[in-house]
Amino acid sequence: MTRLKKSSYVMTDEVDGATMLCNTKTVEFFRLNTTAAQVWRLCEGSDLDNLVKRLHAMYPQENSKALRDTVEKFVESLKLADLIELRKV
Numbered sequence: 436m437t438r439l440k441k442s443s444y445v446m447t448d449e450v451d452g453a454t455m456l457c458n459t460k461t462v463e464f465f466r467l468n469t470t471a472a473q474v475w476r477l478c479e480g481s482d483l484d485n486l487v488k489r490l491h492a493m494y495p496q497e498n499s500k501a502l503r504d505t506v507e508k509f510v511e512s513l514k515l516a517d518l519i520e521l522r523k524v
Contacts, residue, residue, distance in 0.1 A: 439478040439486070439510065440520045447475070458517055465516065470494075474509055478519060483510065 446457045454472035456465040467475055470490075477489055487503045494502065513519040 436482050436524050437521050438480055438482050438524050440522055441475075441479050442518055442520060445518050456518060460517060463516065465518070471509060474506060475513075478510070478513075483507065486510075 442458070442460075444459045446459060448455050448457075454467040454475060456467065456475070457463070458465075473490065473493065474486065477486055481489070483503075483506065487499070487506050490506065491497065491499050491502055510519065514521060
């Protein structure tokens, strides 16, 4: 199983109602939309399956496969930006 862990050098803040992330290592800023912000809040210590289940409970009208595909892409983008780490447990 792979768990998600937020990188220790990422700062999070709310600015004008939007969730902002700052990678203090690269000094890059990221603005998250509402759904992405939900994923960010839920990802710490979660595995992908659990994360998708929790999101599907919040958005039951969404197709579960499409939701999983979207979450996988978003998690991969977080990983590529060094915002999260994937840890095998």
